[in-house]
Amino acid sequence: MTTVATVGTSATDIEFHYDLGNDFYALWLDQTLAYTAARWDGIAPGEPDATALHRAQLAKLDHHLDLVGAEPGGGARLLDVGCGWGSLLVRAVATGRAAEAVGLTISRAQHDYLGRLGLPGVEGRLESWEEYRTERPYDAIVSVGAFEHFATAGMSRAERLAVYAHYFERCHGWLRPGGRMSLQTIAYDGVADGSGPVGEFVGTDIFPGAQLPRLAEIAAACDPYFSLTVLSASAEDYARTLASWSGRLLRAREEAVRLIGEDGYRRYRRYLRASEVTFLRGATTLYRIGFERRDQPLKLSV
Numbered sequence: 679m680t681t682v683a684t685v686g687t688s689a690t691d692i693e694f695h696y697d698l699g700n701d702f703y704a705l706w707l708d709q710t711l712a713y714t715a716a717r718w719d720g721i722a723p724g725e726p727d728a729t730a731l732h733r734a735q736l737a738k739l740d741h742h743l744d745l746v747g748a749e750p751g752g753g754a755r756l757l758d759v760g761c762g763w764g765s766l767l768v769r770a771v772a773t774g775r776a777a778e779a780v781g782l783t784i785s786r787a788q789h790d791y792l793g794r795l796g797l798p799g800v801e802g803r804l805e806s807w808e809e810y811r812t813e814r815p816y817d818a819i820v821s822v823g824a825f826e827h828f829a830t831a832g833m834s835r836a837e838r839l840a841v842y843a844h845y846f847e848r849c850h851g852w853l854r855p856g857g858r859m860s861l862q863t864i865a866y867d868g869v870a871d872g873s874g875p876v877g878e879f880v881g882t883d884i885f886p887g888a889q890l891p892r893l894a895e896i897a898a899a900c901d902p903y904f905s906l907t908v909l910s911a912s913a914e915d916y917a918r919t920l921a922s923w924s925g926r927l928l929r930a931r932e933e934a935v936r937l938i939g940e941d942g943y944r945r946y947r948r949y950l951r952a953s954e955v956t957f958l959r960g961a962t963t964l965y966r967i968g969f970e971r972r973d974q975p976l977k978l979s980v
């Protein structure tokens with residue numbers, strides 16, 4: 679099957695990033711291969727890095743499953759839009775919070791990895807959210823760290839709003855009445871807009887084609903389809919996750935250089951450190967948002 683992401687980051691750009699090889703990412707992510715901010719509440723700064731990162735990643739996954747009401751043993755049908763290597767799908771099924779967990783990704787390496795796991799109840803699909811169709815409604819939808827790829831750099835605010843509204847409309851269509859959804863995304867804060875050397879480096883060398891949203895855009899785009907039930911912001915959660923990844927990559931330097939070369943290794947170290955600084959400076963932040971599906975979409979102009 680081929681993937682077509684007609685808006686947002688293209689499959690080619692996604693592959694530029696994610697298809698560097700699962701072994702490379704496994705060197706510095708935790709064992710779930712979660713590649714988004716963890717949730718560090720209650721994890722002491724002195725805890726050994728490997729267990730601390732893993733515990734914080736599991737806490738993040740459980741937080742999203744709580745937000746969508748996927749209770750342990752509840753056996754929900756769950757969709758993960760932008761599932762990466764499947765950390766949330768695996769957690770949801772292993773804890774009985776989901777009986778059936780379907781994930782969309784546009785990275786072939788991630789899709790193939792998930793297929794090789796061969797877990798009952800877990801289905802990875804190499805498909806963009808724009809293409810995805812299903813006849814069977816979901817109880818819950820989670821999306822963690824994919825929204826940043828739904829629009830592209832260079833779009834006007836009106837174009838971004840149209841794409842985001844389209845996404846929320848699709849989620850509304852996939853969910854059963856009363857269904858819940860959660861979203862985790864990086865967003866610009868303050869006057870930041872991605873211009874400047876760090877934004878340009880990340881936009882060219884690391885995540886070509888990505889575009890961060892602003893909170894007001896998410897709020898306006900979801901409004902016809904969802905009521906917003908929970909909103910939290912934590913730049914610290916991403917800064918601490920990036921610091922942890924950065925330290926782990928440094929310690930795995932030799933193997934990383936063997937896998938992606940000296941230039942690639944330096945590029946990733948620079949990206950992790952530079953991104954940490956944007957969170958510490960308050961130029962970017964991290965939102966976790968809970969939503970409840972409106973029974974009937976409202977006739978609002980976005």
Ligand SMILES: C[S@@+](CC[C@H](N)C(=O)[O-])C[C@H]1O[C@@H](n2cnc3c(N)ncnc32)[C@H](O)[C@@H]1O
Nearest residue numbers: 712713714760761762784785806807823824827
């Ligand atoms: C930063 S990763 C996050 C993965 C995972 N949610 C996690 O927390 O580790 C972004 C994911 O979004 C996916 N993605 C980007 N654009 C997409 C699209 N249009 N449709 C579906 N998935 C998309 C990528 O393939 C990738 O799996």
